[in-house]
Amino acid sequence: MSCHGTEGARTATLDRGAGAPVVALVGNPNVGKSTLFNALTGAHQHVGNWPGKTVSVAQGDWRTPGGRRLRVADLPGSYSLLPDSPDEALVRDVLTAPPGERPDAVVFALDAANPARNLYLLSQILDTDIPVVVALTMTDVAARRGTAPDPGALARELALPVVAVEGRSGTGLDRLADAVAEVLDTPASPSPSRSAWADGSPVAAELAALADPARETAARTAQPARWLAVSLLCGEEPPGVPAALAERSRAAADRLAAAAQEVDTDAELLVAEARYAWAHAVIERAAPRPAQSRPTLTDRVDRLLLSRTFGIPFFLAVMWGVFQATTVLAKPLQDGLGDFVSGPVSGGAERLLEAVRAPGWLTGLLVDGLINGVGQLLTFVPLMIIMFLLLALLEDSGYFARAAFVADRLMRTLRLPGRAFLPLVVGFGCNVPALAGTRILNRRSHRLLVGLLIPYMSCTARLAVYVMIAGVFFGSNSGTVVFFLYVASVLLVVGMGLILRPLLFRDMKEEPLVLELPPYRLPTLRVTGAQVRLRLTAFLRTAGGIIVATAAAVWLLMAIPSGTGLGGFGKVDVEQSVFGTVTRAAAPVVAPAGFGDWHATAALGTGLIAKEGVISTLAQTYSAEEEGDPKLTASLHATFDESSGGHGRAAALAFLVFILAYTPCMATLAAQRAEIGTRLTVIGFGIQLAAAWLLAVGVFQIARLVW
Numbered sequence: 001m002s003c004h005g006t007e008g009a010r011t012a013t014l015d016r017g018a019g020a021p022v023v024a025l026v027g028n029p030n031v032g033k034s035t036l037f038n039a040l041t042g043a044h045q046h047v048g049n050w051p052g053k054t055v056s057v058a059q060g061d062w063r064t065p066g067g068r069r070l071r072v073a074d075l076p077g078s079y080s081l082l083p084d085s086p087d088e089a090l091v092r093d094v095l096t097a098p099p100g101e102r103p104d105a106v107v108f109a110l111d112a113a114n115p116a117r118n119l120y121l122l123s124q125i126l127d128t129d130i131p132v133v134v135a136l137t138m139t140d141v142a143a144r145r146g147t148a149p150d151p152g153a154l155a156r157e158l159a160l161p162v163v164a165v166e167g168r169s170g171t172g173l174d175r176l177a178d179a180v181a182e183v184l185d186t187p188a189s190p191s192p193s194r195s196a197w198a199d200g201s202p203v204a205a206e207l208a209a210l211a212d213p214a215r216e217t218a219a220r221t222a223q224p225a226r227w228l229a230v231s232l233l234c235g236e237e238p239p240g241v242p243a244a245l246a247e248r249s250r251a252a253a254d255r256l257a258a259a260a261q262e263v264d265t266d267a268e269l270l271v272a273e274a275r276y277a278w279a280h281a282v283i284e285r286a287a288p289r290p291a292q293s294r295p296t297l298t299d300r301v302d303r304l305l306l307s308r309t310f311g312i313p314f315f316l317a318v319m320w321g322v323f324q325a326t327t328v329l330a331k332p333l334q335d336g337l338g339d340f341v342s343g344p345v346s347g348g349a350e351r352l353l354e355a356v357r358a359p360g361w362l363t364g365l366l367v368d369g370l371i372n373g374v375g376q377l378l379t380f381v382p383l384m385i386i387m388f389l390l391l392a393l394l395e396d397s398g399y400f401a402r403a404a405f406v407a408d409r410l411m412r413t414l415r416l417p418g419r420a421f422l423p424l425v426v427g428f429g430c431n432v433p434a435l436a437g438t439r440i441l442n443r444r445s446h447r448l449l450v451g452l453l454i455p456y457m458s459c460t461a462r463l464a465v466y467v468m469i470a471g472v473f474f475g476s477n478s479g480t481v482v483f484f485l486y487v488a489s490v491l492l493v494v495g496m497g498l499i500l501r502p503l504l505f506r507d508m509k510e511e512p513l514v515l516e517l518p519p520y521r522l523p524t525l526r527v528t529g530a531q532v533r534l535r536l537t538a539f540l541r542t543a544g545g546i547i548v549a550t551a552a553a554v555w556l557l558m559a560i561p562s563g564t565g566l567g568g569f570g571k572v573d574v575e576q577s578v579f580g581t582v583t584r585a586a587a588p589v590v591a592p593a594g595f596g597d598w599h600a601t602a603a604l605g606t607g608l609i610a611k612e613g614v615i616s617t618l619a620q621t622y623s624a625e626e627e628g629d630p631k632l633t634a635s636l637h638a639t640f641d642e643s644s645g646g647h648g649r650a651a652a653l654a655f656l657v658f659i660l661a662y663t664p665c666m667a668t669l670a671a672q673r674a675e676i677g678t679r680l681t682v683i684g685f686g687i688q689l690a691a692a693w694l695l696a697v698g699v700f701q702i703a704r705l706v707w
Contacts (some may be wrong), residue, residue, distance in 0.1 A: 020071040027109030029077030030518040032137035032168040036167035037074040077110040081124040095128045098222030103129045112142035119279035131183040134162040141519045149287035157282045168524045197278035206252040234268040263265040298519045311406040322390045329605035365617035386619035392531040396523040414497040427457030435671040445505045452684045458489040461611035473652040593696035594644035594651030610665040650703035655697040662692035
């Protein structure tokens with residue numbers, strides 16, 4: 001399947017985890033599905049691209065109270081199995097795969113506060129004949145609204161197991177495990193409610209007429225017969241369908257449309273109407289409806305936070321608070337870790353290597369290369385923990401989802417839907433999953449444009465560089481400087497979008513914003529802690545490997561002399577090494593931006609591999625050319641003051657802007673190539689470098705007039 005559409009062969013497969021039964025967790029977006037997944041799997045989970053596709057799926061082991069091990073796949077949130085995006089196509093492919101490849105059971109997360117809308121998707125899942133257990137989520141929200149469905153009544157209406165759960169507190173998970181075990185141990189049989197949605201509608205007769213030929217074709221193509229018949233009636237023609245059956249289904253669809261005697265009505269719309277009519281009938285019988293609905297706390301808060309007057313200022317104020325708190329709270333912890341790395345760790349390593357009579361080059365590699373380089377990066381772990389914690393609190397509270405609505409008008413200037421802001425916001429964490437997140441956009445042109453803009457969003461790897469440089473040059477104002485860079489990041493996205501859209505996507509059409517908002521909730525320690533742990537682990541795993549490789553490569557280049565008579569391997573002055581010679585030759589290119597020094601260009605070079613390398617390279621180059629404990633702050637001040645003609649702060653700000661605008665890392669380029677193709681990736685790479693240079697030069701030339 002193409003990552004830019006729903007066409008092509010279906011290649012979805014399941015990681016069955018050494019023979020464990022596979023349970024697919026399915027539901028609409030923002031129904032508490034991911035929270036439930038985290039509660040079920042705990043630490044036994046990982047996130048990765050689905051085999052054969054570029055859609056990220058979380059998978060993990062669910063160890064039930066009875067000691068049973070189940071494999072859980074948290075499928076992307078979906079509104080329909082007739083897909084409009086790659087995410088929805090993957091859900092369709094997984095649930096309609098051949099026997100042995102599809103899940104053994106489905107846990108369907110049904111939002112108790114909005115059950116009718118969720119039941120539409122459930123009616124489609126029932127057509128696949130996979131055993132289903134309904135997990136009733138958001139029950140506390142529904143109770144406050146006075147609309148909570150009775151699980152027992154809902155179970156009778158659906159003829160399915162229904163369990164009320166609360167993933168945040170763990171309530172109901174044991175009963176859910178028992179229900180899943182029961183459906184797994186019961187011989188498979190179609191649910192009695194499978195065809196209930198069509199009863200009493202004109203659709204039922206046409207489906208009955210298609211049943212036998214669809215069953216014969218399904219036996220050959222290993223697809224669910226009921227799902228095949230419905231798909232054909234809705235105009236979908238899966239591979240392997242005989243021409244005669246396809247023609248017969250088109251005739252049935254024409255009869256339905258003609259019988260409706262309504263303008264712009266087709267069989268797919270009539271099927272959807274039948275599903276929704278069934279869903280509303282189920283809810284009318286299973287859930288109390290208050291005589292008069294009253295505004296909830298979420299409704300009252302949203303009137304203010306989503307308003308045109310206060311929405312954007314409040315969002316900016318929240319983000320400023322996050323970055324200010326991050327820099328202020330993390331600084332003492334960073335200083336302590338920095339002293340520990342540069343003192344006891346480096347000194348102890350040197351003494352140990354001297355005791356074992358290690359050669360000088362090995363001491364240089366381990367101490368100057370790896371310990372000082374990687375150790376400098378590790379001092380930013382407290383900052384990452386605080387940053388991830390604050391963002392997780394905003395996400396778990398339900399506020400982050402409001403950003404799409406707040407940004408809708410801003411996105412309209414680029415002819416993008418407001419939901420395009422969601423992958424852009426993900427880019428604040430990491431550009432790679434943000435690029436994968438563009439698949440929530442239905443139109444290919446939208447995905448391509450957003451894919452070109454995401455690298456301008458400031459990721460956490462850049463944040464480490466921002467905090468270090470801002471702390472050195474701007475002191476107590478460093479939090480404000482970091483906030484300015486994040487605002488500049490958003491403005492840069494808008495500006496580049498206004499430039500790129502008419503150049504590359506002239507025929508782009510607007511799309512209305514359709515997005516469900518979760519209710520505001522009080523964040524829980526369990527969910528927030530799990531998010532912080534997963535994000536920090538992923539960051540350290542990725543950054544650790546990159547930094548070790550980068551630090552070793554940089555030290556090696558610094559150890560090799562660039563000519564004869566300059567000293568032996570590992571004994572050459574850094575400026576006379578291959579590394580120093582190459583970076584010194586590149587320094588004049590950025591001289592108009594005020595940081596035309598080889599230390600800065602060296603850091604920018606390794607930053608192209610990964611932004612985390614900027615910090616370790618600066619630490620390495622300065623520690624390699626100074627004796628004793630390097631005073632990185634004093635060295636940076638001296639370097640930038642000299643290269644800028646006495647305007648060190650202006651040069652530092654220009655350096656930060658360059659870091660903001662140029663290519664984030666090689667992993668982002670690889671992800672871009674997978675999402676938008678080689679041609680646009682190359683174009684985007686060139687534009688990023690040009691934009692970074694122009695912006696850095698402009699910022700320096702203006703700022704030096706002030707400082």
